[in-house]
Amino acid sequence: MNTVFYKYQGTGNDFVMIDDREKNFPVSKEFIASLCHRRFGIGADGLILLQNETGYDFRMVYFNADGGEGSMCGNGGRCVVRFAHDLGLFSEKTTFIAVDGLHEATVSDDIIRLKMSSVRDVQKFDEHDFMNTGSPHYVTYVDHIEEVDVVNIGSGIRYGSVYGPKGGVNVNFVEVKDQNQLSVRTYERGVEDETFSCGTGVTACALSAHLREGWESPIHVKTIGGALEVAFEEKQPGEFDDVYLIGPAVRVFEGKLNLPE
Numbered sequence: 001m002n003t004v005f006y007k008y009q010g011t012g013n014d015f016v017m018i019d020d021r022e023k024n025f026p027v028s029k030e031f032i033a034s035l036c037h038r039r040f041g042i043g044a045d046g047l048i049l050l051q052n053e054t055g056y057d058f059r060m061v062y063f064n065a066d067g068g069e070g071s072m073c074g075n076g077g078r079c080v081v082r083f084a085h086d087l088g089l090f091s092e093k094t095t096f097i098a099v100d101g102l103h104e105a106t107v108s109d110d111i112i113r114l115k116m117s118s119v120r121d122v123q124k125f126d127e128h129d130f131m132n133t134g135s136p137h138y139v140t141y142v143d144h145i146e147e148v149d150v151v152n153i154g155s156g157i158r159y160g161s162v163y164g165p166k167g168g169v170n171v172n173f174v175e176v177k178d179q180n181q182l183s184v185r186t187y188e189r190g191v192e193d194e195t196f197s198c199g200t201g202v203t204a205c206a207l208s209a210h211l212r213e214g215w216e217s218p219i220h221v222k223t224i225g226g227a228l229e230v231a232f233e234e235k236q237p238g239e240f241d242d243v244y245l246i247g248p249a250v251r252v253f254e255g256k257l258n259l260p261e
Contacts (some may be wrong), residue, residue, distance in 0.1 A: 005035075005257045007042065008083055010112070010249040012196025012225020013075035016042050017083045020049040020061075026260055033067030035257070042255075045191050046073060048080050050087070053097050057089050060098040064190025072100040072134025074199020074245045078112040081105040082249040100134045110248045116203055119240040122211065129208040133243070136169045137204035141212075145175035145183050150194040154187025172201045174208070180215045182206065183222045196225030199245050206230035207240055218246070 003024070006017040016035055018025050027049075036044045046064050053059035060080045064070040081094060085107050093106050104115040116134060123130040128140040138157055142148050154171035163169040168189040175183045184205045186198035206219040210232070218231040228247040232240045 001259045001261075002256050003259055004254060005042065006083060006254045007044065007252040008079040008249060009225075009252055010075035010078045010082075010197065010199070011223055011228055011247055013073075013079075013198065014044045014196075014252070015073075015076050015079050016044045016047040017080065018047065018049050019083075019087060021052045021058075023051060024259075025049055027063075028260070029067035031067070031260055032063045033065065036065040036067070042257075045188070045195050046070065046076055048073075048076050048083075050080055050083060056097045056102075057094045058084050058096045060096055060103075062099065064188075066190050066192065068190060069099075070190050071136070072098055072117065072200060074114065074116060074134065074201075074203055075197055075247075075249070076199070077103060077116075078105070078114050078199065078245065078247065078249040081107065081112050081114060082251065086251060098134075110250065111246060112249045114199075114245045116200070116243040116245055119203075119207060119243060120238075122207070122238045124211065129204075129211070130169070131204050131207065133200040133203040133207070135200040136163075136167075137172055137201050138163065138169045139172045139174060139205050139208040142173050142175055145173055145185055148173045148185060150185050150187050154194070155192070158187060158189050158192075170198060170201055172198070172205050174205045176209070176213065177222070180218070181220045181222070182209055185224065194224075197223035197228070199228070202228050203230050203243060203245055207232060207243075210234065211238065
């Protein structure tokens with residue numbers, strides 16, 4: 001038995017997309033990890049199933065590159081919105097459900113504007129900030145971001161004594177470039193490597209910069225894979241609503257996939 005797969009990317013964060021509205025896809029950690037493998041598979045930072053869900057345009061089910069079901073993925077969310085739009089599930093506006101709840105999004109040409117979860121309980125420390133933007137994120141500030149050893153430092157924090165026992169954390173390195181402009185690099189758990197972009201990470205970095213620098217919405221963020229924008233409202237100190245991750249998402253290619261028996 002085979003099925004069609006699609007490859008999408010949002011600022012270099014890439015995903016295998018499956019139209020699973022018939023729920024025929026065999027969910028297996030080993031199989032999904034093999035598809036995401038960059039030497040022996042299709043190659044991706046994750047795999048996303050688009051499924052039917054009563055009361056919504058669709059459900060997003062996200063798996064990390066290691067095959068495990070993951071927490072919310074912001075760039076994956078933007079890509080699955082593009083995928084649903086390409087499938088004709090909506091025209092301009094959509095609502096869908098993901099692991100962290102309801103999301104809304106709009107499509108305008110190449111740009112996807114995705115409403116993220118509200119953010120509460122930002123923890124501020126001398127050396128970093130911690131918050132959950134749909135996934136848990138550690139945000140630290142650096143000089144000369146291009147020289148940072150993202151993988152070794154990031155994995156040390158991800159598996160360290162503080163966050164390791166709690167399931168790990170995504171680690172973001174931020175350099176302030178100009179007013180309302182950041183450069184960000186991210187080590188992602190589940191991928192266990194640096195990715196070209198991380199949507200929930202970019203969101204966390206923008207909110208952190210607002211708290212530390214006093215910047216107003218929107219904040220512009222440069223990643224290895226391209227540029228994103230984060231818009232938000234802070235209705236109470238440290239509490240963020242109407243958080244939007246804004247940027248491009250495009251189809252790369254499609255192909256046929258042999259499914260295991």
